[in-house]
Amino acid sequence: MVKITQVTAFIAASALSVAAVDVCFYSNTLGCSGTAGCCNNLAVNLCCGPAASGLGFSIKYIGLPDITTGQAWSGDRCSPASTGIRTFQNGPGDRCWTGGGLRAASGAWTFGTGGRVANSSNTTSTECQGFNAFKYSDAQGIEQTIQIGGGGPSFEELQALYVAGNLSALDALKDN
Numbered sequence: 001m002v003k004i005t006q007v008t009a010f011i012a013a014s015a016l017s018v019a020a021v022d023v024c025f026y027s028n029t030l031g032c033s034g035t036a037g038c039c040n041n042l043a044v045n046l047c048c049g050p051a052a053s054g055l056g057f058s059i060k061y062i063g064l065p066d067i068t069t070g071q072a073w074s075g076d077r078c079s080p081a082s083t084g085i086r087t088f089q090n091g092p093g094d095r096c097w098t099g100g101g102l103r104a105a106s107g108a109w110t111f112g113t114g115g116r117v118a119n120s121s122n123t124t125s126t127e128c129q130g131f132n133a134f135k136y137s138d139a140q141g142i143e144q145t146i147q148i149g150g151g152g153p154s155f156e157e158l159q160a161l162y163v164a165g166n167l168s169a170l171d172a173l174k175d176n
């Protein structure tokens with residue numbers, strides 16, 4: 001019984017690691033740094049957005065599977081197609097797109113390696129995922145993550161703590 005449970009858990013974990021990518025929208029243009037709002041465990045072809053207005057000057061796609069592309073749009077729901085940005089961020093691995101001043105308001109990841117943006121499969125408002133994690137650099141410059149949701153502070157409240165320089169309040173909420 002224990003063994004079956006372990007095998008099931010292993011399969012579930014493996015399937016998750018293959019099928020989900022963390023997509024983080026950063027406040028800084030340079031190198032995916034500063035605070036970020038993230039759609040962690042984002043499923044393929046699901047839109048992450050709309051990003052808070054100060055975010056999206058760079059985007060980190062974490063854990064892209066092989067033969068995939070991290071995509072971005074200046075439109076806030078991965079649409080319309082004319083707002084698609086040629087990111088050229090191909091998996092496997094972690095990739096950081098920087099806009100050079102251009103801001104992306106939504107993102108997704110999809111199979112295929114073309115730099116060309118395809119429509120995200122379905123981009124009606126109900127199908128966009130909002131941020132479920134907040135990232136910031138602590139006093140030591142180490143990036144920390146705080147889950148959003150479940151009755152805890154919202155993205156805006158966490159961002160306000162960061163802007164106020166209240167890192168101790170953020171450190172009390174971080175994951176580890």
Ligand SMILES: *[C@@H]1O[C@H](CO)[C@@H](O)[C@H](O)[C@H]1NC(C)=O
Pocket residue numbers: 081118119
């Ligand atoms: C993208 O979506 C638009 C609007 O739904 C459609 O007109 C266009 O043909 C689509 N493009 C691709 C490449 O699927």
Ligand SMILES: *[C@@H]1O[C@H](CO)[C@@H](O)[C@H](O)[C@H]1NC(C)=O
Pocket residue numbers: 121122
């Ligand atoms: C998008 O959603 C519509 C309606 O729910 C569905 O008919 C269509 O097949 C979906 N398109 C893709 C590419 O998944």
Ligand SMILES: *[C@@H]1O[C@H](CO)[C@@H](O)[C@H](O)[C@H]1NC(C)=O
Pocket residue numbers: 161164166169
């Ligand atoms: C930091 O935030 C916490 C929680 O909101 C608050 O209790 C505390 O007074 C704040 N500290 C400062 C220095 O603003």
